Amino acid sequence: MATGQRLFVKVTRESLPQVKDKYPFLYLERGRLEIDDSSIKWIDSEANVVPLPVATLNALLLGPGTTVTHEAIKTATAANCAVCWVGEDSLLFYAAGFLPTADTRNLKQQIELAADPEKSVEVARRMYARRFPDADLQGKSLKEMMGMEGYRVRALYQAKAEEYQVGWKGRKFVPGKFDLGDITNQVLTASNAALYGILSSAVHSMGYSPHIGFIHSGSPLPFIYDLADLYKEELCIDLAFSLTRDMAGRYNKHKVSAAFRERVIDMDLLAKLAEDIPDMLGGKHARRRGK
Known part of the structure; x- marks a missing residue:
């Protein structure tokens, strides 16, 4: 060996x-x-x-x-x-499963940021800045930024539908009734869930909590949903529309799994997470100030 x-x-x-x-x-x-x-x-x-x-x-x-x-x-x-x-x-x-090797310092930082309303919005602002690099988000409330994101995602769905020449009637998902969705929605549901699984395992292993979010709330995994939105465009949305055309009306779970895994590796998602999470929480900025 x-x-x-x-x-x-x-x-x-x-x-x-x-x-x-x-x-x-x-x-x-x-x-x-x-x-x-x-x-x-x-x-x-x-x-x-x-x-x-x-x-x-x-x-x-x-x-x-x-x-x-x-x-x-x-x-x-x-x-x-x-x-x-x-x-x-x-x-x-x-x-x-929670990994016992995790360091609690990251969890403590996450809790402190989430508990402070101003710091919490700053974290959300950094997350939205990734998706709106040219927008001035200073002074924007969380509700205003969420509205901007909703409009962006709807426009993105439509743009991808036109790019890949796929019919699109909107995002629809009924828990427990996967087969009722069209091919695009099925791929979105499958790839989203797989992404949540990867993010949950990475968040746990890095010592953060998936339950303490900065944008999402009232859901089981708000921090996971916060992070997932940073990567969905490439890993899930573009994938769903491109595969819809390729699968020609018949959902193929093996093709979806293989294509999603390939994109995760090509993006080097785990390496990005190791940098993006501390950056979103202000870790890099804190280290600079400490120099």
């Missing part, structure tokens, strides 16, 4: 890779996670055995029909690999 690969060897906290150095995720369904010689193995429904390099994974997304042993969870968390429970093909995000 080549030097540097961390497969089938004991992982220490000192040797843990950073979030940005890891492969985004593996989605698993209808099988069992077990331990084999201190490594995790996946046994699928046809009794095929696949060793999983959890030290190089950011997250395992467990879909329907999966079972996991206590030892497998221990091994995954020791390798800083988050475990998330999702619906089929990650269409719904149910839960994420």
